[in-house]
Amino acid sequence: MGLTMEPTPLSSADLAAFRERLDRIDRTILDALAERRALVGEILEVKDREGLLLRDLAREGAMRRALVEEGKARGLDAHFVSRLFGEVIADSVRLQADLLVRRQNASRQGAGPFVVAYAGTAGSYAELAARRHFAGEAERAVLRGYRTFREAATAVERREAAYGVLPIENTTAGSINDTYDVLTETGLSIVGEVVLHVDHCLVGVAEVPLARVARVLSHPHALAQCSGFLEAMPHVTPEPFHNTALAARKVKDDGDPTQAAIASREAAEQYGLHILKEGIADRPFNFTRFVVVAGAPIQLDARIACRTSLVFATKHEEGALARTLAVLAKHHLNLTKLESRPRPNVPWEYNFYADFEGNVADPGVRAALEELTTIVSYLKVFGSYPAATGVGARAPEAPELAGAGVAEPGSAPGNGRSQGLPLPPGEGRGEGGHDRRVTPSLEGPYRLASLAHRPEPTRVRVGDLLVGGGGLVIMAGPCSVESREQIFAAARAVRDAGGHILRGGCFKPRTSPYSFQGLGYEGLELLAEAGRAFGLPIVTEVLAEVDVGRVGREADILQIGARNMQNFALLREVGKVDRPILLKRGMMSSIEELLAAAEYILSQGNQQVILCERGIRTFETATRNTLDISAVPALRERTHLPVIVDPSHGCGRASLVPPLARAAAAVGADGIMIEMHPRPEEALSDADQAITPTVLADVLRSIASIRR
Ligand code: PEP
Ligand code: MN
Numbered sequence: 001m002g003l004t005m006e007p008t009p010l011s012s013a014d015l016a017a018f019r020e021r022l023d024r025i026d027r028t029i030l031d032a033l034a035e036r037r038a039l040v041g042e043i044l045e046v047k048d049r050e051g052l053l054l055r056d057l058a059r060e061g062a063m064r065r066a067l068v069e070e071g072k073a074r075g076l077d078a079h080f081v082s083r084l085f086g087e088v089i090a091d092s093v094r095l096q097a098d099l100l101v102r103r104q105n106a107s108r109q110g111a112g113p114f115v116v117a118y119a120g121t122a123g124s125y126a127e128l129a130a131r132r133h134f135a136g137e138a139e140r141a142v143l144r145g146y147r148t149f150r151e152a153a154t155a156v157e158r159r160e161a162a163y164g165v166l167p168i169e170n171t172t173a174g175s176i177n178d179t180y181d182v183l184t185e186t187g188l189s190i191v192g193e194v195v196l197h198v199d200h201c202l203v204g205v206a207e208v209p210l211a212r213v214a215r216v217l218s219h220p221h222a223l224a225q226c227s228g229f230l231e232a233m234p235h236v237t238p239e240p241f242h243n244t245a246l247a248a249r250k251v252k253d254d255g256d257p258t259q260a261a262i263a264s265r266e267a268a269e270q271y272g273l274h275i276l277k278e279g280i281a282d283r284p285f286n287f288t289r290f291v292v293v294a295g296a297p298i299q300l301d302a303r304i305a306c307r308t309s310l311v312f313a314t315k316h317e318e319g320a321l322a323r324t325l326a327v328l329a330k331h332h333l334n335l336t337k338l339e340s341r342p343r344p345n346v347p348w349e350y351n352f353y354a355d356f357e358g359n360v361a362d363p364g365v366r367a368a369l370e371e372l373t374t375i376v377s378y379l380k381v382f383g384s385y386p387a388a389t390g391v392g393a394r395a396p397e398a399p400e401l402a403g404a405g406v407a408e409p410g411s412a413p414g415n416g417r418s419q420g421l422p423l424p425p426g427e428g429r430g431e432g433g434h435d436r437r438v439t440p441s442l443e444g445p446y447r448l449a450s451l452a453h454r455p456e457p458t459r460v461r462v463g464d465l466l467v468g469g470g471g472l473v474i475m476a477g478p479c480s481v482e483s484r485e486q487i488f489a490a491a492r493a494v495r496d497a498g499g500h501i502l503r504g505g506c507f508k509p510r511t512s513p514y515s516f517q518g519l520g521y522e523g524l525e526l527l528a529e530a531g532r533a534f535g536l537p538i539v540t541e542v543l544a545e546v547d548v549g550r551v552g553r554e555a556d557i558l559q560i561g562a563r564n565m566q567n568f569a570l571l572r573e574v575g576k577v578d579r580p581i582l583l584k585r586g587m588m589s590s591i592e593e594l595l596a597a598a599e600y601i602l603s604q605g606n607q608q609v610i611l612c613e614r615g616i617r618t619f620e621t622a623t624r625n626t627l628d629i630s631a632v633p634a635l636r637e638r639t640h641l642p643v644i645v646d647p648s649h650g651c652g653r654a655s656l657v658p659p660l661a662r663a664a665a666a667v668g669a670d671g672i673m674i675e676m677h678p679r680p681e682e683a684l685s686d687a688d689q690a691i692t693p694t695v696l697a698d699v700l701r702s703i704a705s706i707r708r
Contacts, residue, residue: 033088040092044099054096054303060089097304097386098136104299108162113140117152117161121145123245123267129194129290130165153182156293164293165194171287172225175339179291180311180353183382185549187576190309190383192292200226200286201278203248203268204260210276215239217247218262226262229280248273289388297383299361306359307336307387310369312376313343313351313578315607316461321352323375331368333358343578345553346461351378351578359384374454377461378578379605446595448602449609454640460580460608462556463537465500467580467610468642472707473671475539475644476696477503478678479686480516481523484530489678491530493693497700501557502527502536503673507543508685509563516684521550528554539582539673545573552579562586562614562649565597575604582673584612584646587625591634598641611635611643612673615650624652624689627660632667644671648689654680657691658699665706674699 010018047054064085071081116134118126127143134141146152149166156164166179182188200222204213213236216223220240223230230238241247247261252271260276261267268275291309300306314320328335337355342348358365360381372379447453459469467473476494481487481504491502506523508516519526524540531538537556542548543564552558557580564570565586574581581601585594598609613632615625627650635643645667647660657674664672677683680690691699 036088037092037095040095041099044096047096048100048103054100055093055305064089094386100301100304101298101386102136104301108294108296108298111140113142114162115142115144115155115160116163116165117144117146117155118165119146119149119152120243121245121249123248123264123270124243125196125198125264125288126165126167126290127245128264128266129167129196129288132196133165133192133194133290133292134163149176149178149182153186153188153293156188156295157186159295162294163191164188165290166293167288168193168291169289169337170198170221171285172281172283173221175341175353177341180341183291183293183309184311184351184380184578188293188295188382189297190291190385191294191298192385193307193388194290194292195388196288196290198225198281198286198288199265199279200244200262200281201265201268202229202260202276202280203263203273204251204257204276205255205273206257207274208257208276211235212258213260213276214258216260216262217241217250219243219247222262225281225283225286228282229277245270291382292385293383298385300359300384300386302359302361304359305387306357306384307355308358308360308365308384309353309355309382311351311353311378311380311382312372313349313378315375315377316349316459316466317375320375324352324372327368327371327375328354328356331364331371333365333368345556349461357387370448373448373602373605373607377607379607380576380578381605445592446599448607449595449598449639449641451638451640456640458607458609458640458642460610460642462501462580465537467644468670471670472665472703473501473644474499474700474703475501475503475671475673476676478505478683479648479675479690480505480508480518480684481527481540482519482684484526486678487523487526487530488533490676490693491534491536493676493678493696495534495536497693497697499696499700500536502531502534502538503559503675504530504538504540505685506540507547507551509541509543509561510685524551524554531556542570542574545570548573548577552577556580557582557610560584565589565594568600571597571600572604575601575606577606578608579606580608580610581606582610582612582644584614584649585616585628585631587615587617589616591631591638595635595639598639609641610671611639611641612646613643613650613669614646614673615652623650623656625650627651627663629660629663629667632664632669636668642670644673645669646673648673648675648686648691652686652689654689654691654695657689658695658702661699662703662706665703672703 064082067085068078068081072078116130118130120126122145127145130143144161146155152164152166155161166182167176168179169175210233215237216230217239218241222244223238223240230236244263245267248263248267248271251259251261252273265275314324333356335354335356339353340350341353343351360366457469459466465473476499477490478486487504494502504527506518506520506527508518510517527538527540539557539559540551540555541559541561542551558574559582560570560574562584565584583598594611598611601609613628615627618626620626627647632643632645645664647657647664651657651660661672661674674696675686675690676693676696677690678693680687680692683690
């Protein structure tokens, strides 16, 4: 070595010392972040006590601008500082919202462990999402994998799990229909969301060159999302597998280095595999949004930036979708998603799945939803929940965006109100998702059913038919479905007479438990078969809440019988399904009570209600009931809902049915429901009021000269 002043090269001992210093600095940063978080928690206490907003966007903007300036003075890049503190602020906002939600929902579950259901196995993306969402309660959350989304959802429905985590959309593949179906068909509520960056890696048992890999296992979606990478390796055979984590596990179990899996980094860690290559998806921006579901909605403070998800079906009217969107715009609700899917059982009609920024606890949002019911035939709110993405959920990216008149979502502090449909004021939902009470609003016991709410007649679509708004729909068939032979003969007679809908009781509300109770589901199957055979939609009564879903899948119209007109739990249940409901007037009920009963259904979201006058109890003994024909025009003056008449139960005597059916047509009913039996004398129920097929054909002929 000469005398030149060359810098002494760093020795490995020096490097180790530098690294130690770096590690110390990193620990200091972590300590500072943890201290900052603790402080943020304490600030929430103050904000909550004083009812202050969670976010002060002006302060956030000023803070970031100051930090950028101070960073510059220390030689730090402005963009880097802005992004870094953007993340830090976003974390604080999330933490405060999280703490507030948890505090306001503390009664939901005890202090002990709770189960979180997801579809997949340890190391799957769903498990990652679940772990991320419940990170704040990691010591209590017991994550449990199920084979399918539906099984995970069922576990929550049965209360075997407190929460479920289900994928709902992917930025490459689009919406996940199974999850939407689960939300539509069950009573589960969305209580949260998690957005996961799906970062696919190629993983194997040993560090081998890619050229040695011969088979790649993964879920078909993951294989598709990495198709570019796989096509560039012609020696590789892609093999579909149940899910990404199971593929990783199989690669581990087989121990074959020529076999690899596409899975997450976490799955590789879980199964002790090597990452052969990361970031192999065709599109680097591959995100999956998961929803967290629970048995009941959460209480949300109006200060928390929320997203609300719902499904609706528009009425069969021109421009209905456009008018729906106009209502949302009028109420300043920012739509973040709108997607259509075929409506189950109604070919060529569509359900619309929508997300908007807002909280159903906000009276403005409730007003918008209420206005929507004038246009939609069905509306179901899946839930309002703290938004993980989008405006209001994050700190603004660039300092110059902050503070400049950005409106705070839900800008007034308020009491957390649980979500539901646009219920009348004073009505809330208690624990377990059940409505707590119904306080008649100042406007009267019904509102959505009123003409003031919707002046045009509602038309309820049943297959190709419209009930309401001018036509006369004929529903006919036996009181009870008794046998295949009987219901097929009845269906043929209805069709031949020119009837439109086949009726038949399967679950019978009999006065005595010793009378024929109906054939139940066996009868429903026969009724559905007969309806299909003769091209007639079917209507049948549902007696119990538990049967609503199953009967609703088979029947085109669900009937609520006179004896159940004020079975409020049952009314609420049929208010949640997307099926027309035939609501019969109770034999001891006033017209106002009938409308209030309809309101129970409407207020749950189902706007497809047909009212039925079927006779009331009076002192008169010459007839079984007194058919209140005046109910038809009286209802017309009060409601937009279609009104039909059942002359059979109205008088109880076959000989009086034809003249009363003609009266119903003359008074302007939207439909008539008649009991007809192929052999009335053999009928197992209501034999005295059943007319024969011949009489039915005669009645319908005579009616044709009154209407149409
Ligand atoms: C029926 O229609 O089968 C029936 C039982 O009617 P209601 O509920 O009107 O008595
Ligand atoms: Mn009957």
